[in-house]
Amino acid sequence: MYPNQPNPTNTNPNPFLVNQEDEIDLKVLLFNYLQYWPAILLCMFLGVLVAFFFNRYTTPVYKVESTILVVDDKPTLGADLFESAGLGIQGKSNIDNEMGILKSYSLAESTIQEMDLNVAYFQDDLFKPRQIYGNTPFYVSLDWNQAQLVGGLFRMEVLDNNTFELSIEEDAFSVFNPKDPFYKSRLENFSLPKSIYSFGEEIKGEFYHFTINLISGLPGEIYFFRMIDTPSLALSMRNDLQAAPLNKQAAILTLSMETPLRRLGENYINTLMEQYLKRELDEKNQASENTIRFIEQQLSGISDSLEYSESQLQEYRSKNRIFNLSQEGSLIFERLTELEKEKSQIQLNLKYLETLQSYLDNNQLGDLVAPAIVGVSDALLTSLVESLSELQADRARISATFNDQTPQMRDINSRIQSTSNALKENVRSAVQNSQNTLADVNSRIQMIERDINALPATERNLLSYTRQFTINENIYIYLLQKKAEAEITMASNMPKNKILDYAKAGQQPVAPKRSLNLLIGLILGLIIPIGFITVKDFLNTKIEDPKELEKAIKVPLISMIGRSMTEDNLPVLNNPRSTVTESFRSLRADMSYLSPNRDKFAVLFTSSISGEGKTFVSINMASVFSLMGKKTILIGLDLRKPKIAEDFGLPNDKGMSTALSSDISWKEVVKSTGHKDLDVILSGPIPPNPAELLLQDKFGKIIEEIKQAYDVVIFDCPPVGLVSETKELFSFADISFFVFRQGYSMKGNTEVLNNLVEKGGVSKIYGILNDVHIDKGYGYGYGYGYGYGYGGNSYGYHEEVQLPWWKRALRRRS
CATH class of the missing domain: 3.40.50.300 (P-loop containing nucleotide triphosphate hydrolases)
Structure with missing residues (x-):
């Protein structure tokens, strides 16, 4: 064998030689890259430079956070009976449902309407317009009951204190139709008929109607504004809002959103939480409002009867010159008054039960009246009505987020149906018992009326007029008392959930991440040329190694x-x-x-x-x-x-x-x-x-x-x-x-x-x-x-x- 000639039959077991070969390959690879070191250094410098300018001219984004406490409801009387009966009535608030309500479209919509956010204002900046919020130099008022241009960007230059020049900066307009708010039509090649307008002048057209008023803008300054319809803005703000539990054990929700406008984020979340609590309070006051409305309906009928019976009593006394009953008549009157008072209470309860039965049969669950407010003392009935009202309120709140096919809606609909069936059965039983009790009281009244017939005619007639007046008066006073109690209850209602911390923006922006961006720019500046060299060498068909x-x-x-x-x-x-x-x-x-x-x-x-x-x-x-x-x-x-x-x-x-x-x-x-x-x-x-x-x-x-x-x-x-x-x-x-x-x-x-x-x-x-x-x-x-x-x-x-x-x-x- 000649020197340096490989021997295919010679297998060298020395592991040092293998490691040496690996080292040679790494050295060759390193030298292959190092020959391009000027280009690699240039790319790394350019990567860091791009990251620097990105950090310098990117609008910083801040995180705004707040916390809200979700309080669990106390279990109502008889709730254990429902659970043992398999009705599935829950007394605790569902954290997931509350999160869904806070992120619902309807809540975002009411918040936007409360804050008047349908116009976004911008100020001229180096590369692109910069949005401003708060002390805007001008104000745009719109009539959203008419068709309006949305999406595009208007440019406004203040000429003097009375006039301004209006032009189109971005022609990406759509037409918002209030009759069909969720579907907008695109408008191509829109142009204004003229460019010079006066402040306070109505700017009208087929698809627009607005007015611009000057607040603090100076001549020569350039501003921009964009009109945004409420449905689009509500969807956008809903997606930007994040709601999450503070931890798995706590019933505290954290609301947050990332925005370049810190004050806007703070105001939006604070208004959102206030609208959330207001909505909860309105739902809680619904029962009291139903009770007051029911009592007012009863008062409107009994007041006429009271006035009529009072006038008859006075006329009879004046005509017959008799004012007081005899001792025997007074005793009979007292006994009869007690029975009549009991009869009136039973009749009022029976009327309430019949009204409740009618609501249940007609599925008017939103008009339910609490039994206790009209004197019904049945604990089971009271608990059923309260539970059904709460379930109905929960359904109304959840429906703003979920549709009827979701598991949450199917579950609450099933519980409403079970509770409603149980309540119908209880009402039928209560109506039957009230009717039996009323028949018993009527029979006892008839027995007393026999003793009345033994009295002289003059005294008997006086007793009749006095009896009628006293009955109407007692009912009227009783209803006034119950109405006052209902109004006091409504006035004392408070939302069960509470705002722990109002929204506060962080002092440091969460984006852009300056150090991370510089590092990414450096890494990309290193990886891109190395990757290019690697691909070039991989595709190279020439002998190199x-x-x-x-x-x-x-x-x-x-x-x-x-x-x-x-x-x-x-x-x-x-x-x-x-x-x-x-x-x-x-x-x-x-x-x-x-x-x-x-x-x-x-x-x-x-x-x-x-x-x-x-x-x-x-x-x-x-x-x-x-x-x-x-x-x-x-x-x-x-x-x-x-x-x-x-x-x-x-x-x-x-x-x-x-x-x-x-x-x-x-x-x-x-x-x-x-x-x-x-x-x-x-x-x-x-x-x-x-x-x-x-x-x-x-x-x-x-x-x-x-x-x-x-x-x-x-x-x-x-x-x-x-x-x-x-x-x-x-x-x-x-x-x-x-x-x-x-x-x-x-x-x-x-x-x-x-x-x-x-x-x-x-x-x-x-x-x-x-x-x-x-x-x-x-x-x-x-x-x-x-x-x-x-x-x-x-x-x-x-x-x-x-x-x-x-x-x-x-x-x-x-």
């Missing part, structure tokens, strides 16, 4: 030739201390191992295509052998595209084509290069049949004579991937080299070499990688003879004559 080439070819990769830093193609002769010269010396040293015990030998150089540097390698290998005193001849066999003559500055007037096509001896075409021990046979004039010339027997005889006359014979052959005659030339060489060029040769060219070995039967052929770029980091640790140092790190071993920087850049791109 020597180890990849070594794995791809079936023969050893014997050497790597570095990139020459000069335009001279003879660095071995003209710059003997360069790193490129040293790499040729290293390859010359390897020749003694590749062809041992031989003083004379022939070396062939070829490649797959033109431009891979085989002529450059051939010339310098011939030069390096001549420097050690060996008589060397370089033969140019590329009869189609000769190049050697240009490098040595010789005329290509005669050469190998001349010797093969005429009777001229090969010795007559040998030319001196001007360097000791180095001769050259040029390819000569281009013949019409180069393949046939090289395949004739005469060529073989010439080569044999040359080998006898010279110690080292170097063949510069045409590319084997392009012409056919090169395959016949391998038999004349003792050692053959296949030249690849880094960054130029295609990866598929390795198959040309592999086919020569596997199918062509070519033996003793080796690979050479030419033009290895130092800045790519390849060559370190491979042991292929790439010199001892590079550039400024050569430690005095080599002297480099470098091209100007712009020529080096062009060579890197070539």
Whole structure:
């Protein structure tokens, strides 16, 4: 085995070597990226710069937060009976439902209407208009009962204290129709009929009607405004609002929203919470309002009866000059009054029960009246009515957020239906009991009326008038008392939920996150160029990595030739201390191992295509052998595209084509290069049949004579991937080299070499990688003879004559 030649049967168990290979790959990868370090640094700087300007000119966004306490209701009397009966009546507030109510569209709508947010005002700024809130320099009043333009942006320039110029800044208008508020139609190419208006002047059109009033704007100032319809704004604000429990155990909700206008966010959340509590209080007062309305209906009838009975009593007393009952009549009257009072109470209760039954039958659950307020003392009935009222109120609140098909609505509808059925059954039973009680009282009244018949007619009539007046008076006083109690109850009602903390905006913005944005800009500035380089290398079809080439070819990769830093193609002769010269010396040293015990030998150089540097390698290998005193001849066999003559500055007037096509001896075409021990046979004039010339027997005889006359014979052959005659030339060489060029040769060219070995039967052929770029980091640790140092790190071993920087850049791109 030759040095550096891989042995497929040799498996090295030493793990240190494996780690060394991994280290080499990482080093190569690092150098591949480091060669683009100016571009990477520039991208990182640009990334940080973009992030800086983004932080500088992005409108800061603040987080506004508040907290609200959701208080659990106390269980009503008899609730345990309902739960044991399977009615599922719940006394506790549902946190999820309260969150849904706070984020409901209807609550957002009422909040917006309360705050008058339908016009957004903007001030002229550096890049785009900046929204302002609060002390606006002008005010726009609209009539939302008419069609209005929404969505687009108006521009207003104050001309003086009386006039302004109005124009369109963003033409993205839609028409809001109050008859169909949730569906707007797009308006294309809208324009105003004129541009100069007076403050306070009505600006009317088919799709707009508004007035602009000046508050504090100064002449020359420019402002903008946008009209937003309530449905769109309510949907937007609802989506911006976040509601979440403070923690899993606490019944405290946190309301928050992120907005660039801190004062607007604070006012909106505070107004939202007030509307939420107001809505809850209105629902709680609904029962008291129903009771007052029921009592007022009863009072309207009994007041007429009371007035009529009072006038009859007074008229009878005046006419008959009798004012007081006898002792016997007074006793009878007292007994009768008690029974009549009891009868009136029973009749009032019965009327309430019949009204309640009618509400239940007609599904008028919103008009329920609390039983206790009219004197009904049935605990179960009272609890059922209160529970049904609460369920109905909860349903009204939840319906603002959920539709009838959601589990929440189906659950509460089921509980309302169960409670309603139980209440209907209880009311039917109460009506029957009241009717029985009323019949009993009527029978006792009839017994007393028999004693009344025994009294004198005058006293009997007086007792009748007094009895009627007393009955109406007691009922009237009783109803007034109950009405006062209901009004006191309504006045004392308070929302069960409470505001703990009013909205407060944070002092520091939550966006943009300045440090994070700078870090992201820096990372993106690093990742983008590295990603681009990685993709570029992944899609690259050229040979770059020597180890990849070594794995791809079936023969050893014997050497790597570095990139020459000069335009001279003879660095071995003209710059003997360069790193490129040293790499040729290293390859010359390897020749003694590749062809041992031989003083004379022939070396062939070829490649797959033109431009891979085989002529450059051939010339310098011939030069390096001549420097050690060996008589060397370089033969140019590329009869189609000769190049050697240009490098040595010789005329290509005669050469190998001349010797093969005429009777001229090969010795007559040998030319001196001007360097000791180095001769050259040029390819000569281009013949019409180069393949046939090289395949004739005469060529073989010439080569044999040359080998006898010279110690080292170097063949510069045409590319084997392009012409056919090169395959016949391998038999004349003792050692053959296949030249690849880094960054130029295609990866598929390795198959040309592999086919020569596997199918062509070519033996003793080796690979050479030419033009290895130092800045790519390849060559370190491979042991292929790439010199001892590079550039400024050569430690005095080599002297480099470098091209100007712009020529080096062009060579890197070539």
